[in-house]
Each structure stands twice: as C-alpha cells, then as structure tokens.
Amino acid sequence: MMRVLVLGAAAGGGLPQWNCGCECCRCARRGERGVVPQTQSSIAASADGQSWILCNASPDLRQQLTATPALQPRDLRHTPVAAVVLTNADVDHVAGLLSLRERQPFTLAASARVHAALAASRIFDVLQPDCVARVELVLDRPARLAGLEVTPFAVPGKVALYLEDPAAGPGLGSQSGDTVALAVRNPATGEQFFYAPACSALTPELAARLRGAELVLFDGTTWQDDELIAAGLGTKTAGRMGHLSMSGEGGSLAAFRDLEVKRRVFIHMNNSNPVWLADSPQRAAVRDAGWEIARDGMEIEL
Numbered sequence: 001m002m003r004v005l006v007l008g009a010a011a012g013g014g015l016p017q018w019n020c021g022c023e024c025c026r027c028a029r030r031g032e033r034g035v036v037p038q039t040q041s042s043i044a045a046s047a048d049g050q051s052w053i054l055c056n057a058s059p060d061l062r063q064q065l066t067a068t069p070a071l072q073p074r075d076l077r078h079t080p081v082a083a084v085v086l087t088n089a090d091v092d093h094v095a096g097l098l099s100l101r102e103r104q105p106f107t108l109a110a111s112a113r114v115h116a117a118l119a120a121s122r123i124f125d126v127l128q129p130d131c132v133a134r135v136e137l138v139l140d141r142p143a144r145l146a147g148l149e150v151t152p153f154a155v156p157g158k159v160a161l162y163l164e165d166p167a168a169g170p171g172l173g174s175q176s177g178d179t180v181a182l183a184v185r186n187p188a189t190g191e192q193f194f195y196a197p198a199c200s201a202l203t204p205e206l207a208a209r210l211r212g213a214e215l216v217l218f219d220g221t222t223w224q225d226d227e228l229i230a231a232g233l234g235t236k237t238a239g240r241m242g243h244l245s246m247s248g249e250g251g252s253l254a255a256f257r258d259l260e261v262k263r264r265v266f267i268h269m270n271n272s273n274p275v276w277l278a279d280s281p282q283r284a285a286v287r288d289a290g291w292e293i294a295r296d297g298m299e300i301e302l
C-alpha cells in the first residue's frame with residue numbers, strides 16, 4: 001500500500017492569491033461557483049502511514065500540517081515527516097522549509113542544483129546541518145527515504161524565477177536538475193506513482209516513462225498557454241514559465257490521451273485556471289478526458 005495526501009493543490013500564489021481579483025479568486029473569497037480556497041503546491045506520501053515524505057515545502061506548510069492529523073507529532077518533540085524532497089527551487093516549493101526550523105531532525109533531499117540555490121540563500125541556514133541532513137538526489141538514481149524509493153528524473157522546465165539569467169540566452173541559464181519530476185515507489189509492494197508539478201513538454205521519453213502508470217500527478221498550472229496574458233493578469237505564457245497548458249494541440253490533455261495512465265490528477269493549478277470553476281466548460285472537458293483536479297486534503301491510496 002501507499003498513501004498520497006494532497007497538501008496544496010494550487011500553484012504559487014494560492015487560491016485566492018492575495019493581490020488577485022480574477023474570477024476564480026473572487027469566487028474563492030465568496031464561496032461561489034464551487035470554488036474552495038486552496039493552498040500552495042505540496043504532497044505527502046507514505047508506505048506505512050507512520051513515516052512520511054513531503055514532496056516540496058509550500059509557503060503554506062504550517063497551515064497544511066495543522067490541517068493534516070497524519071503529519072502531527074505523536075510525542076513531546078516528534079514529527080512523522082522524515083524527509084522533504086524538492087522538485088525545484090521555486091518559492092512555492094521551498095519557502096515552507098523556513099517553517100521547519102525548530103531543530104527537528106529530517107532529511108532534505110534535492111538535486112545538486114536545487115541544493116546550490118538553497119545554499120546561496122543564507123536564510124535557509126536556519127535548517128542547521130547537525131539537525132537537517134542535506135542529501136543530494138542524482139537523476140535517475142533511486143534514493144531510499146522513509147521506506148520509499150524516490151527516483152528524480154529530468155523533465156523539460158526551467159530554473160527558478162529568481163535565478164533566471166536573461167543574458168544566458170533562451171534557456172535563461174537553466175541546467176539539468178533545475179526541475180525534476182519524481183517516481184515514488186513502495187519497494188515492498190511495487191506500487192508507484194509519478195509527481196510532476198512543473199513540466200513544460202511531454203517528450204517521447206517522458207511519455208514512455210509514464211505510459212501505463214497507476215497514478216500521475218501532473219502540472220495543471222494553466223488551461224491555455226496564453227491564459228495570464230488573455231486575462232490581463234500577466235505577460236508570460238505558460239511555456240515561458242516552465243509549464244505545459246492543459247488545452248491545445250500539444251497540451252497535456254492531448255499528450256496523455258493514449259498513454260493509458262490509470263489515474264490522472266492535475267495539480268499545481270494557477271488561480272487563473274478556469275478548471276477551478278465547477279460549472280465551467282473547461283472543468284467538464286478535463287473530466288470528460290478522464291482527469292481529476294486535485295484539491296487540498298485529497299487522499300489517494302495505491
């Protein structure tokens with residue numbers, strides 16, 4: 001068995017986002033059109049329900065732990081969180097580390113590139129080395145964490161926004177390991193799922209890896225590539241931000257159509273994404289294509 005908990009289903013900014021008056025954010029504030037507020041991007045997984053890994057540490061982590069009994073202390077000083085695994089160094093995936101600074105031992109696992117980003121920000125030194133072991137994840141090499149086997153692999157994407165280097169050309173200085181997806185497996189039973197909250201293209205190689213999977217949690221940031229531009233909310237396409245839109249010819253709905261993934265769950269939805277609106281045609285299209293929309297508190301058992 002393996003348990004997966006969605007701690008935060010929304011992209012950076014959350015739903016509603018503090019400075020946003022878009023339709024989804026307004027509905028989240030008012031409780032309209034079936035929109036329920038959602039926290040920022042993170043999941044937890046466990047083989048035994050006792051010891052857990054967090055995949056990404058959201059700025060909302062403290063609130064997420066408070067809402068999740070399985071992740072609460074069972075002793076005077078204790079946490080079921082044995083390890084935190086990072087898929088990139090984006091603010092919505094690392095800021096929560098600062099909420100884990102109370103001298104609690106755990107393992108912090110990430111690629112060398114992501115560790116370097118953390119090491120360059122002295123504020124993360126609050127996770128003291130005698131307490132928090134920083135373990136390097138090597139691409140395509142399984143790591144044993146909390147009884148689970150976690151294998152990071154490169155997916156198309158980019159370096160964190162605050163590390164972008166426009167002088168470095170179209171890749172903005174992105175290197176291998178800046179954005180990874182995870183295969184998480186229970187070695188005792190063979191159950192496995194994939195977690196890819198940021199991925200800008202479904203390459204043939206990635207499609208082959210995901211084909212026939214039991215469960216994939218995949219980047220659902222936007223419905224359409226120019227969503228932020230069309231809504232007057234921003235100037236970047238999803239592709240420019242390192243994300244693959246749901247709709248469109250090369251979008252994720254089309255790309256997954258023949259992959260025979262048994263359970264497909266969109267995660268890391270931006271608040272601009274109309275799939276948050278329960279009555280939207282986009283939500284219906286996603287559902288008709290066999291996808292689920294993650295939500296805070298969602299539990300999946302494999």
Ligand code: MLT
Binds near residue numbers: 011090091092161242
């Ligand atoms: C993203 O997913 O594109 C990033 O979280 C954006 C950000 O860091 O604000």
Ligand code: MN
Binds near residue numbers: 041
């Ligand atoms: Mn993000």
Ligand code: ZN
Binds near residue numbers: 016017023026272
């Ligand atoms: Zn909004």
